[in-house]
Amino acid sequence: MINDKNSQKIVDIIQNWARKQSIWVLAYGTGCGAIEIPPTMTSRYDAERLGVRGAATPRQADVLLITGYLTTKTLKRVIRVYEQMQDPKYVIGFGSCTINGGMYYDSYNTIKVLDKYLPVDVYINGCMPRPESVLAGFGKLQELIGNGEANGATKYKENLEWYRANQKKIIPNWVMPEYNW
Amino acid sequence: MELLTHILGAIATVILAFVVGMSYGGIVRKITARVHNRIGPPWYQNFIDAFKLYGKTTAIHHGWMQIMGPAFLMVSSVVTLMFIPVLTNGGWFPNLNFEGDLIFLLYLMVFGPLGMALGAGQTGNPNSAIGVTRGLSQMVGFEIPWVMALVALMIQFDTTSITGLMEAQAQSGTWNMFSSPFAFIAAVLAMLGMFRYSPFDIVGAPTELASGPVSENGGKYLFTMMSSGSIFAFVKLTLYVDIFMGGADNLVILLLKTFSIYMIPVLYGIVSPRYRTEQAIRFFWGWPLFFGVLALIYASIF
Numbered sequence: 233m234i235n236d237k238n239s240q241k242i243v244d245i246i247q248n249w250a251r252k253q254s255i256w257v258l259a260y261g262t263g264c265g266a267i268e269i270p271p272t273m274t275s276r277y278d279a280e281r282l283g284v285r286g287a288a289t290p291r292q293a294d295v296l297l298i299t300g301y302l303t304t305k306t307l308k309r310v311i312r313v314y315e316q317m318q319d320p321k322y323v324i325g326f327g328s329c330t331i332n333g334g335m336y337y338d339s340y341n342t343i344k345v346l347d348k349y350l351p352v353d354v355y356i357n358g359c360m361p362r363p364e365s366v367l368a369g370f371g372k373l374q375e376l377i378g379n380g381e382a383n384g385a386t387k388y389k390e391n392l393e394w395y396r397a398n399q400k401k402i403i404p405n406w407v408m409p410e411y412n413w
Numbered sequence: 414m415e416l417l418t419h420i421l422g423a424i425a426t427v428i429l430a431f432v433v434g435m436s437y438g439g440i441v442r443k444i445t446a447r448v449h450n451r452i453g454p455p456w457y458q459n460f461i462d463a464f465k466l467y468g469k470t471t472a473i474h475h476g477w478m479q480i481m482g483p484a485f486l487m488v489s490s491v492v493t494l495m496f497i498p499v500l501t502n503g504g505w506f507p508n509l510n511f512e513g514d515l516i517f518l519l520y521l522m523v524f525g526p527l528g529m530a531l532g533a534g535q536t537g538n539p540n541s542a543i544g545v546t547r548g549l550s551q552m553v554g555f556e557i558p559w560v561m562a563l564v565a566l567m568i569q570f571d572t573t574s575i576t577g578l579m580e581a582q583a584q585s586g587t588w589n590m591f592s593s594p595f596a597f598i599a600a601v602l603a604m605l606g607m608f609r610y611s612p613f614d615i616v617g618a619p620t621e622l623a624s625g626p627v628s629e630n631g632g633k634y635l636f637t638m639m640s641s642g643s644i645f646a647f648v649k650l651t652l653y654v655d656i657f658m659g660g661a662d663n664l665v666i667l668l669l670k671t672f673s674i675y676m677i678p679v680l681y682g683i684v685s686p687r688y689r690t691e692q693a694i695r696f697f698w699g700w701p702l703f704f705g706v707l708a709l710i711y712a713s714i715f
């Protein structure tokens with residue numbers, strides 16, 4: 233009874249509902265986009281009514297929000313942060329810079345496509361996205377979580393070699409602890 | 414049979430404390446949001462958060478003391494709950510009262526935070542260490558007026574038990590809040606620090622210390638801390654109601670009284686920014702200490 237498939241399904245449905253109603257965000261304020269986070273959280277747009285709330289450390293967070301361009305230097309820290317987060321975890325790429333490099337498409341020291349280095353669940357485009365679109369992005373993520381389709385973390389685990397190879401191309405001196413889930 | 418009712422009563426009390434504490438937390442988030450002119454999360458948001466935290470994997474292991482830290486917190490909250498008379502007439506609530514339990518409680522209430530401090534120390538996160546030192550300094554600050562208020566009550570009514578204080582209030586017909594006002598003021602000012610809302614949220618300052626002692630704890634650790642925190646909030650509120658507001662005859666009155674006294678630190682906190690550590694300690698050693706001394710003088714003269 234405890235381990236059979238149907239009861240697991242019911243537990244999953246309840247858990248997915250709870251996960252989508254309670255999203256703790258670790259906003260990694262990399263680029264200019266971080267300036268849109270305060271209006272999203274405060275009285276005008278009030279993301280807390282959707283259960284979206286800031287988390288202080290990666291250990292407590294569910295969502296890693298990459299707000300804009302990532303320099304090759306910060307990529308290392310972001311990977312470190314992502315790997316410290318506890319499952320289930322999701323990544324939101326915020327702004328055009330995370331999608332295709334945006335206006336930094338020919339820069340020598342930013343990464344262009346975030347999805348090559350971390351598994352992105354939802355992209356929010358715009359340079360920079362307004363709080364409305366940020367909320368729409370959270371709505372999309374909630375929908376994906378509710379349907380059990382936000383499985384970026386599983387993708388990362390399965391294709392760890394591919395991601396590692398990409399990451400090591402950018403970060404030559406790789407001195408990081410091993411990922412132990 | 415009697416043992417069974419005691420055990421069932423104890424379990425029911427823990428569940429009651431958990432539910433009430435969590436709902437209060439949610440209502441506080443709602444009130445805070447309304448003061449900020451936001452809509453705010455629903456009042457049951459804390460339950461969802463707790464459930465989600467429980468469902469997360471917890472692959473953080475820094476050593477045994479880290480696991481013991483949240484366990485210490487939980488144990489101290491539950492044990493303290495067992496010593497607090499929830500209702501005046503007992504009922505099915507467990508009541509392990511004995512002569513001198515007020516002094517015992519003073520020790521027991523710092524047991525959890527100390528265990529947590531050890532646990533946070535083992536995570537090796539510098540933010541945790543800073544949070545712990547801040548928390549212990551703040552505790553040194555507010556414990557002094559708090560102890561003075563309690564000692565004043567003990568002198569005034571010649572008893573060291575909570576039930577004794579409640580009986581004294583029932584006999585005289587006035588709440589201790591009015592018969593020993595200075596002790597009440599000192600205790601309420603100490604309560605501001607005890608609940609750690611702004612301006613005394615220096616321990617877990619999220620933007621400054623990345624939530625301090627809990628910064629390395631996610632998932633089930635955080636769930637344990639959150640639920641023990643809720644239980645402990647209920648314990649403290651009930652203790653205040655018991656010793657200053659004459660206890661409560663039934664659950665509705667208990668909820669009314671605890672909620673109204675809870676609003677003091679909450680509303681004061683919403684409109685205040687955060688103190689620095691030394692400012693917080695200076696605050697507690699100022700007016701609260703003064704009222705504590707007044708309470709002692711008042712108690713020994715009258």
Ligand code: SF4
Nearest residue numbers: 263300327328329359
């Ligand atoms: S997308 Fe635009 S706003 Fe966002 S980080 Fe890039 S340049 Fe800045």
